[in-house]
Amino acid sequence: MNDVQKTESDSVERPGAKTSARRADLRARLVAAGRAAIAEGGLQNLKARDLAAAAGCAVGAIYNVFDDLDDLILRIGADTLARLEHGLAGAPGPAPEPAEELLRLSRGYLSFARANKALWRALFEHRLAGGRPAPAWYLEDQGRLFALVEAPLARLLPDEPAASRVLLARTLFSAVHGVVSLGLEEKLAPMSEATLEGELERLVRAFAAGSTARPCGEASRKD
Amino acid sequence: MNDVQKTESDSVERPGAKTSARRADLRARLVAAGRAAIAEGGLQNLKARDLAAAAGCAVGAIYNVFDDLDDLILRIGADTLARLEHGLAGAPGPAPEPAEELLRLSRGYLSFARANKALWRALFEHRLAGGRPAPAWYLEDQGRLFALVEAPLARLLPDEPAASRVLLARTLFSAVHGVVSLGLEEKLAPMSEATLEGELERLVRAFAAGSTARPCGEASRKD
Incomplete structure (x- = not known):
């Protein structure tokens, strides 16, 4: 059983943990996408729409897990x-x-x-x-x-x-x-x-x- | 007789000098307008349209006296x-x-x-x-x-x-x-x-x- 599966099964008993793990996962994917965007073209290459596409989420979801782009x-x-x-x-x-x-x-x-x-x-x-x-x-x-x-x-x-x-x-x-x-x-x-x-x-x-x-x-x- | 009048009358005999003085004057006005724009809002505040308005010239005239905005x-x-x-x-x-x-x-x-x-x-x-x-x-x-x-x-x-x-x-x-x-x-x-x-x-x-x-x-x- 890998870590992701373990987290999923754990969360059957603790619904809050499931949401929390999902949020952490989305945050990590957005940080990785943002890092790649900056590495490629600097800060001005960081666009909410591109980040959302790379992380597989809606643009609005970025603002559920981060206060803002800053x-x-x-x-x-x-x-x-x-x-x-x-x-x-x-x-x-x-x-x-x-x-x-x-x-x-x-x-x-x-x-x-x-x-x-x-x-x-x-x-x-x-x-x-x-x-x-x-x-x-x-x-x-x-x-x-x-x-x-x-x-x-x-x-x-x-x-x-x-x-x-x-x-x-x-x-x-x-x-x-x-x-x-x-x-x-x-x-x-x-x-x-x-x-x-x-x-x-x-x-x-x-x-x-x-x-x-x-x-x-x-x-x-x-x- | 002030400096501007002097330049104008001099140039009756030397038409090249008149153009040259006009170009120098426009360059100086654009540098002054650009300096004011940067002082106010940084490099990103430098816009060709605003500079032309401040210096009283057409946008295209900027590129007659400078190679480019750089x-x-x-x-x-x-x-x-x-x-x-x-x-x-x-x-x-x-x-x-x-x-x-x-x-x-x-x-x-x-x-x-x-x-x-x-x-x-x-x-x-x-x-x-x-x-x-x-x-x-x-x-x-x-x-x-x-x-x-x-x-x-x-x-x-x-x-x-x-x-x-x-x-x-x-x-x-x-x-x-x-x-x-x-x-x-x-x-x-x-x-x-x-x-x-x-x-x-x-x-x-x-x-x-x-x-x-x-x-x-x-x-x-x-x-």
């Missing part, structure tokens, strides 16, 4: 973030040196952006109608990603207060994102893969070295 | 870059310390972006049809801006080869742009003006310190 786009974004998080997971074993770990994460981010350009772009291009802020559940999903950056920062800057480190992780992410983003889009100059990777490394190494830099005289006094 | 948008972008360059001009007198100068430029960039949000966004959102690269004249306009960053980098890193410094200026700009961009759009978290300015300063100071950092042992050996 809500669906946020779910697709959360799915992209989860894939990015999975791609950035480190190897098991002892943690590498903080600067090396920051570099590994930055390179992973560049690779992900390069391989998933349209979905990655959509994360930043999408603005909620009326300038609403992103909902708490979405910010929590983002937060798990930033935790990956906070961990090596905590080892690099053990005296940094936690609140300041949380901000710094977002600042470093933003800086890396700027280099990846303008580089991949070739906004400033044509840029080979090797050059972009080299520049990203220069930025991250300078940041890591400069964040811990103390005037040499000061270090000497401590010796 | 060409007009690039001219508006060049105008934005010129305003940014003007805003970033330093005070006369001796050049400040390189790190302070980089910080001054970064803060100037943040202020400009904050005060001209839609026009600044349009610089990065606009993509030429068919993925064409930006024309040489536009890249030259951009280049003058990066020269402002290259000057303090040359003093910070006197041994850096020129080609590498040219790249590094774009990398630092991209990093600063990332922090400004995700911060102003509040993509990662709500962010006060003071916090954003503080984070920008942390990035630029770490970058400047880390770019010149040598292990203290090495410096000692040189002493």
Whole structure:
């Protein structure tokens, strides 16, 4: 008996569960259809009519399982973030040196952006109608990603207060994102893969070295 | 006699000049109308029909003085870059310390972006049809801006080869742009003006310190 059959038979005794499973299934199909549409043609390729056709439902059914298209786009974004998080997971074993770990994460981010350009772009291009802020559940999903950056920062800057480190992780992410983003889009100059990777490394190494830099005289006094 | 009358009377003897002045005037009016449209509602607010009405010409006349709307948008972008360059001009007198100068430029960039949000966004959102690269004249306009960053980098890193410094200026700009961009759009978290300015300063100071950092042992050996 496969999972779908199991859900169906379970629901004979629990009618609410059947409806709930059907809704979850439709949501998943709509997220998959939306993801495919964005991957193919960006956010502007996301049309309610096409999504409904791809998911095999009426257009109105979309709004039974999502508040609006913004809500669906946020779910697709959360799915992209989860894939990015999975791609950035480190190897098991002892943690590498903080600067090396920051570099590994930055390179992973560049690779992900390069391989998933349209979905990655959509994360930043999408603005909620009326300038609403992103909902708490979405910010929590983002937060798990930033935790990956906070961990090596905590080892690099053990005296940094936690609140300041949380901000710094977002600042470093933003800086890396700027280099990846303008580089991949070739906004400033044509840029080979090797050059972009080299520049990203220069930025991250300078940041890591400069964040811990103390005037040499000061270090000497401590010796 | 004002400038317009002068142009008109001059052109009695040089009919080509009259046409040329009329074309230049129409171009300027269309750029002004386009800039106002983008400032009001972003790139998607730029409509040929509205521009023609605002500039007092037929829709077809737009395409007599610009290759296409992309060409007009690039001219508006060049105008934005010129305003940014003007805003970033330093005070006369001796050049400040390189790190302070980089910080001054970064803060100037943040202020400009904050005060001209839609026009600044349009610089990065606009993509030429068919993925064409930006024309040489536009890249030259951009280049003058990066020269402002290259000057303090040359003093910070006197041994850096020129080609590498040219790249590094774009990398630092991209990093600063990332922090400004995700911060102003509040993509990662709500962010006060003071916090954003503080984070920008942390990035630029770490970058400047880390770019010149040598292990203290090495410096000692040189002493």
